[in-house]
Amino acid sequence: MPRMSEAEKQRSHNRILDAAAQLFRERGVEATSVADVMKAAGMTHGGFYRHFESKEDLIAAAFRHAVDDVVSGMEREEASEGQERERQDYIAKYLSQAHVQDSRHGCPLAAMGTELARTKGASRHAGAQASDRMAALLRDTSETGSDQGLATMALLMGTITLARLAGTEEEADRALEAGRTAIDLLQDHWPKDRS
Numbered sequence: 201m202p203r204m205s206e207a208e209k210q211r212s213h214n215r216i217l218d219a220a221a222q223l224f225r226e227r228g229v230e231a232t233s234v235a236d237v238m239k240a241a242g243m244t245h246g247g248f249y250r251h252f253e254s255k256e257d258l259i260a261a262a263f264r265h266a267v268d269d270v271v272s273g274m275e276r277e278e279a280s281e282g283q284e285r286e287r288q289d290y291i292a293k294y295l296s297q298a299h300v301q302d303s304r305h306g307c308p309l310a311a312m313g314t315e316l317a318r319t320k321g322a323s324r325h326a327g328a329q330a331s332d333r334m335a336a337l338l339r340d341t342s343e344t345g346s347d348q349g350l351a352t353m354a355l356l357m358g359t360i361t362l363a364r365l366a367g368t369e370e371e372a373d374r375a376l377e378a379g380r381t382a383i384d385l386l387q388d389h390w391p392k393d394r395s
Contacts, residue, residue, distance in 0.1 A: 220262035225311035260322035266308035
């Protein structure tokens with residue numbers, strides 16, 4: 201059998217990461233096996249160890265991959281006006297019924313955060329790094345050095361969790377609207393001299 205080129209290996213690696221990032225967000229880390237991920241990637245279970253040392257290694261890599269996917273727009277923008285627009289777009293998409301209904305492509309911290317908090321090692325470290333990274337991106341561009349981004353992230357994650365727990369779409373909409381109101385209040389009333 202011919203050897204796989206580096207480019208082919210990288211494509212396979214990315215297919216595994218895409219499948220894992222989606223399945224872990226949709227089903228949860230514990231409920232998703234390596235075999236599930238490899239099947240979703242269209243590969244055999246035996247090929248897993250050419251890419252990852254363990255499921256723990258896969259969890260951390262897939263989580264980082266998912267975070268990269270959802271925040272790349274905010275990170276690419278360099279001008280402060282563009283950063284603010286990307287931040288507001290991210291918040292609007294986050295607090296939407298589409299995000300409530302689609303955890304598979306949504307915020308990895310909201311979908312996987314509680315499971316990562318119960319782990320040790322690489323996956324927990326990846327969760328902590330993502331928290332810091334997302335909080336920095338969610339901070340109003342005029343609030344350098346403050347915890348306003350962390351407060352925004354806490355409101356977003358709490359809101360999406362409540363909306364997903366709601367029994368009906370109307371109840372989920374109420375939770376989303378409450379979250380929007382809370383974000384607006386936070387943005388309007390965050391103390392400018394607080395750090």
